[in-house]
Amino acid sequence: MRAADFYTGIVAEAYGPLRGDVVEAGPYLDFVRAEGEPALELGCGDVGPFLELVAAGIDVEGVDSSADMVRRCREKAAAQGLTATVHHQRMEDLALPRRFRSVYLAGATFNLLPDDATAAAALLSITRHLLPGGAALVPLWSPPPTPAEQIGRVREAVTEQGRQARFHVVGEEYDAAARTRTTHVRYRLDGPDGVQEADRDWVMHWYTDDGFRLLAEGAGLTVERVEVPADDERVVLLRRAGS
Template sequence: MFYTGIVVEAYARLKSADFDPQPYAEFVETAGQPGLEIGCGDGNPLLALRRRGLDVEGVDSSADMLERCRHRAATLDLDVTLHHALMQELSLERRYRSIYLAGPTFNLLPDDQTAVRALRAIREHLTEDGTALIPLWVPGPTPADELGVAREAIGEDGALLRYTPVSEVHDTVSQTRTTTTRYERITPAEIEAVQREWILHWYSPDQFRVMCDEADLHVTSLVDDEDRPATATTTDYTVTVQRN
């Protein structure tokens, strides 16, 4: 997923919560190093893991997000290795004992074919004893009373940043949610505006297990957020996989 300009700034300022680094640190410590965070964005939780001394690299599809991450790392006096690549086109020299996505970034892949390509790329970047951690989400429709309602924040330079979900199509057949969003950056001199579509694609636990089989990955765990086996009605679940 590409981010540019005011979309990056608005995302960084308006995201509702930061990821707790503890579960990802524990995963890397247990599965082993080196680690790779896919979809590292501007460095959350990657930089927290680096501060703990963990050998973890990051990859993201957005050059602008990676530049923000480098700036944050420099501010914290941290060394960090970052890669610019699409998840499904990952081709790095190093192999990793632990690969993880922080949050349901995998849901940003638009269709099953792209998802299987990404799973195959993850497999190719695991060591023989490596493990990958993939959080997933089955999103419901955005509540109607939230469409057309703006959220605002102040940018680093004092500009007003505004995010508005304009409209949405929630398609249970294709298992996609497409939200048209408008980003604005407002200063006394000008108003910049970008409108784009966010596509989320979801899978049932059984569907995802089949895709892992197709990518030659063995599912070692598939659990909900209370560590219980995920069922057909589970909306938040985490999958761990290893090479077959």
């Protein structure tokens, strides 16, 4: 299941409140200030750094493949009195009228691309949308199997609409050879209008260091720096040639 289909319906409402981690805006704000504007966030959703950068006065646009997430992001921007440009497109098929000094993904968004071919297309899209000499910041994650004790464990939160959201892992396939983890999850929303449930397949695809470098080089990008925040995490700075 692609991200455009995963983050829809009740999942779009429940995802933010149920999310286990928070992506801080600071590193992305620092990146854009260092590399220059305009900037582009891929997979901006309705939570994360994007609106914080808009509020900070950064010339930044957002892209998301989920129509529901794009709508929610625009609504949140309007509620905060912000003017935000958000595009509904897949990053592997990106076709925007503007070119950017900085492109970034927040968190492990790139891992939502289901295979190397889609990743190669997305990297080529990034190259096409970078100005000469521009940079892209791509966090990557190599996910472990979900621990057995977490399967079936229910996570709960209250959405902005006041509905009770629940989430749990139903099962999982972990294919180390294909570098793909498919986690079967169930979302539930309880509210005055009754109970709604949605089953989704959460697909995460990961990369070896050499494999990602080859994909980037094939798209015309150079790996300039790799940070290693943890054994299973990489933050890769890519550069398009030119000045």
